[in-house]
Amino acid sequence: MTVKMIAVDMDGTFLNSQQDYDRETFNQLYQQMKQQNVRFVVASGNQYYQLKSFFPEIAEELSFVAENGAYVVSEGKEIFTGEIDSNTIHEVLTILADFKEGHTILCGKNSAYVAETEPDSFVEHGEKYYYRLKKVSNLFEVKEDTLFKFALSFPVEQVGEVLEQLHQALGDKVIPVSSGHGDVDLIIPGIHKAHGLLQLQELWGIKNHEVAAFGDSGNDIEMLKHAGYSYAMSNGQPKVKVAAKEIILSNDEKGVLVKIAELLGN
Known part of the structure; x- marks a missing residue:
């Protein structure tokens, strides 16, 4: 299996119930992602400025599909901005x-x-x-x-x-x-997380089947259907579990980090 992009929702998915994550484990995995040329993308309904704060050391290296895809920023550069008239x-x-x-x-x-x-x-x-x-x-x-x-x-x-x-x-x-x-x-109709990922895929030449996505809520469904590898958290909403190819450990059991380690061949 070849995964070239890993996209994670934050609340209820990457973050635990304390609104944090195992930073040490993630940093080790992130170094591996870089070595293997795997892009790490934060895909959330939240604001870009809030999302950046979770990754103070590497925010400028990462890509963010913020505001459910309405604002896409990669390595500090604006890639896409939606607008409601x-x-x-x-x-x-x-x-x-x-x-x-x-x-x-x-x-x-x-x-x-x-x-x-x-x-x-x-x-x-x-x-x-x-x-x-x-x-x-x-x-x-x-x-x-x-x-x-x-x-x-x-x-x-x-x-x-x-x-x-x-x-x-x-x-x-x-x-x-x-x-x-x-x-x-x-x-905005048609502007969701999957649309945001597509903007980045076009930038990097990554196919849908090379994308792994993780989510737990209704705003993750398009992204999970879009990605070749899709994972719903065991704490996720029922319709999200149906949209994903696999159900993994909950956000409080580090489900995302466990699966990323697996995807990276650990």
């Missing part, structure tokens, strides 16, 4: 106003934005995933940025129902996907 942003914000239990972060290239009226608990939750998060008087005012995603939060038990309602309310303007916990992302 301002009319659609306004339409979606108007529709979201009817979802009383929901909270919204508007995500852009330079920063993410949250309304001042949101509760502090939600803003603190947002700051874990968005290192650049600005408070604004309302989200309709955000103009000086390239906007490409909505990050929503709902009570966990409502997510299934809310996904259905959002699908109906939004049509094909933006696509709702679950990203774990009570979080739902609204993404």
